[in-house]
Amino acid sequence: MSDIKKVVLAYSGGLDTSVILKWLQDVYDCEVVTFTADIGQGEELDPARAKATAAGIKEIYIDDLREEFARDFVFPMFRANTIYEGEYLLGTSIARPLIAKRLIEIANETGADAISHGATGKGNDQVRFELGAYALRPDIKVIAPWREWDLNSRQKLLDYAEQHGISVEMKKGKTSPYSMDANSLHISYEGRILENPWTEPEEDMWRWTVSPENAPDQATYVELTYQNGDIVAIDDVPHSPHQVMEKLNKIAGANGVGRLDIVENRYVGMKSRGCYETPAGTVMLKAHRAIESLTLDREVAHLKDELMPRYASLIYNGYWWSPERALLQTMIDASQVNVNGKVRVKLYKGNVVVVGRASETNSLFDENIATFEEDGGAYNQKDAEGFIKLNALRMRIAAKKGR
Numbered sequence: 008m009s010d011i012k013k014v015v016l017a018y019s020g021g022l023d024t025s026v027i028l029k030w031l032q033d034v035y036d037c038e039v040v041t042f043t044a045d046i047g048q049g050e051e052l053d054p055a056r057a058k059a060t061a062a063g064i065k066e067i068y069i070d071d072l073r074e075e076f077a078r079d080f081v082f083p084m085f086r087a088n089t090i091y092e093g094e095y096l097l098g099t100s101i102a103r104p105l106i107a108k109r110l111i112e113i114a115n116e117t118g119a120d121a122i123s124h125g126a127t128g129k130g131n132d133q134v135r136f137e138l139g140a141y142a143l144r145p146d147i148k149v150i151a152p153w154r155e156w157d158l159n160s161r162q163k164l165l166d167y168a169e170q171h172g173i174s175v176e177m178k179k180g181k182t183s184p185y186s187m188d189a190n191s192l193h194i195s196y197e198g199r200i201l202e203n204p205w206t207e208p209e210e211d212m213w214r215w216t217v218s219p220e221n222a223p224d225q226a227t228y229v230e231l232t233y234q235n236g237d238i239v240a241i242d243d244v245p246h247s248p249h250q251v252m253e254k255l256n257k258i259a260g261a262n263g264v265g266r267l268d269i270v271e272n273r274y275v276g277m278k279s280r281g282c283y284e285t286p287a288g289t290v291m292l293k294a295h296r297a298i299e300s301l302t303l304d305r306e307v308a309h310l311k312d313e314l315m316p317r318y319a320s321l322i323y324n325g326y327w328w329s330p331e332r333a334l335l336q337t338m339i340d341a342s343q344v345n346v347n348g349k350v351r352v353k354l355y356k357g358n359v360v361v362v363g364r365a366s367e368t369n370s371l372f373d374e375n376i377a378t379f380e381e382d383g384g385a386y387n388q389k390d391a392e393g394f395i396k397l398n399a400l401r402m403r404i405a406a407k408k409g410r
Contacts (some may be wrong), residue, residue, distance in 0.1 A: 047191025
């Protein structure tokens, strides 16, 4: 790809992308445009601008994408109650299609030939970035340094940075920092002692949550208002999607909610151990299922549950921009028209407990039918006999035949 003149680099200003910036300039002898996305990682972005400027970068993009991220990616995902392999709330996965989208937009704006990212050749993110990029601009060229260079360890990156005068935050002597990724949905940790799945994470690793043991002894109650499957208010105060996540992260994190330690199956074929903090997402998943339990038809709810693992895999594996994900999203969104009402949750020492749910206009719960008391003839219990015998017919026939 010697014909490349300009590259848009997904740039955080951290160790990997700071090294990549210098490496692109030296190896490809091309102009580099940096793109830094603010998706709620809670870090100061001015240092990224300063480091890019110091490296001679003329076109620097630092974009506030927090609201778009929450509104157009996280909220649609939670309408499906999405969870990967029974536990993972896809905090890293769901951010990648937005970054890929903006990379392509900037490439088009600046006339760039290629994009570049800091995802390793062992991980999922390389697939997510590149599938998204190709879906949005089929002729784009991609430079993935981790698949080209010989700087194949954190220590080698640190040595390279030192040799070229690149400042690295969070450097602890000669020890590599955790590989971390953060946005308004979660923060993830990989590497170092976590590479041994038997080793318990260090307590001082966690940043967003207090340990459940140290959480308050008094429970916190939160009331969430839903409209078309999305949270629109907290304790009757209207909030935008990003504001919802920001507030729930603080409230839930303070109560020790949202820690996760898992071994997951990466798309590239290996198993990987990672730790995650997803306080808001943990509450959102529990509460959304609660409001759906009241407002969704039984078969619609069950069909959603059957399709959710496929939908989760599409997001995890990088197929957000695929036609099949778009098709599923249309169905999921259609199911949310009547998902309106309120859910009350209790947060206590790492637990999220649903203690109330209500929907004035869309509840399918009929107390007159469900009651254990006299129902005034709303439900004829004798009808159950025929229902049971019809459903038992095939098993009775098989039993008579000795099968």
